[in-house]
Amino acid sequence: MSHALRPTVNCSLLFTELPLHARPAAARAAGFEAVEFWWPFADPVPGDAETEAFITAIDDAGVRLTGLNFFAGELPGPDRGVLSHPARVQEFRDNIDAVAGIARRTGCTGFNALYGRRQDGTDPAEQDRVALENTVAAARALAPLGGTVLIEPISGADDYPLKTAADALAFVARARAAGAANVALLADLYHLAVNGDDVAAVVRDHAAQFGHIQIADAPGRGEPGTGALPIGALLAAARDGGYTGHIGLEYAPTVPSADSFGWLKTT
Numbered sequence: 001m002s003h004a005l006r007p008t009v010n011c012s013l014l015f016t017e018l019p020l021h022a023r024p025a026a027a028r029a030a031g032f033e034a035v036e037f038w039w040p041f042a043d044p045v046p047g048d049a050e051t052e053a054f055i056t057a058i059d060d061a062g063v064r065l066t067g068l069n070f071f072a073g074e075l076p077g078p079d080r081g082v083l084s085h086p087a088r089v090q091e092f093r094d095n096i097d098a099v100a101g102i103a104r105r106t107g108c109t110g111f112n113a114l115y116g117r118r119q120d121g122t123d124p125a126e127q128d129r130v131a132l133e134n135t136v137a138a139a140r141a142l143a144p145l146g147g148t149v150l151i152e153p154i155s156g157a158d159d160y161p162l163k164t165a166a167d168a169l170a171f172v173a174r175a176r177a178a179g180a181a182n183v184a185l186l187a188d189l190y191h192l193a194v195n196g197d198d199v200a201a202v203v204r205d206h207a208a209q210f211g212h213i214q215i216a217d218a219p220g221r222g223e224p225g226t227g228a229l230p231i232g233a234l235l236a237a238a239r240d241g242g243y244t245g246h247i248g249l250e251y252a253p254t255v256p257s258a259d260s261f262g263w264l265k266t267t
């Protein structure tokens with residue numbers, strides 16, 4: 001990237017041609033210094049050997065882990081997060097400890113807690129209450145490690161209640177009012193655009209408060225240049241607006257992953 005914004009490669013969408021543990025090294029070979037992952041294990045609490053293998057893959061590759069999603073149920077799949085699921089509170093709470101353990105070992109500080117879809121037969125207000133309590137618990141556990149709990153509007157599921165930046169910012173404000181200062185919006189420019197948000201206005205008005213930015217082009221979720229989103233201009237505006245964090249490259253490449261970075265030279 002031709003500006004000061006720093007890329008981090010989302011190894012849950014990029015380099016999926018390779019086994020999970022080979023992806024950090026592939027990102028390094030492509031010239032990157034940082035990676036992020038969706039929760040890379042099937043269970044909320046992985047075994048010690050699984051955890052070690054994951055951390056070793058990152059350490060051996062010589063990259064930094066900058067972002068990690070909390071356990072999100074089946075993703076992609078029916079769940080898209082469990083933060084607001086009353087029946088899954090124990091799984092989420094157990095997962096907080098597992099995430100904190102990885103944070104301690106890796107220095108990772110960005111943790112995406114996907115909200116989850118509305119559940120048939122469950123009062124939305126009850127889901128929102130559970131999400132708030134879980135968020136506060138996660139924020140408290142990660143604060144001593146310098147961690148931030150990220151709240152992300154996503155697209156592709158009508159019953160996922162956080163669709164716009166305003167939706168997520170309202171929830172962030174509630175978490176902060178409940179005492180969790182280390183909670184922030186994850187502005188995924190692709191999801192916001194697909195959901196019809198005014199992405200330029202969101203960046204203009206809130207860039208300095210973003211906890212993290214992720215990018216993919218829209219439509220299609222491919223690498224920048226495969227759709228119509230003015231990603232270069234949006235990232236420049238984010239920088240001008242005071243955003244200094246990483247940029248998560250969270251796209252599904254339309255070409256082999258290693259060949260999908262040409263756009264970086266001109267962005």
Ligand SMILES: O=C(O)C(=O)CO
Binds near residue numbers: 069075080152154188
């Ligand atoms: O589910 C998705 O599409 C995500 O972006 C998760 O981080």
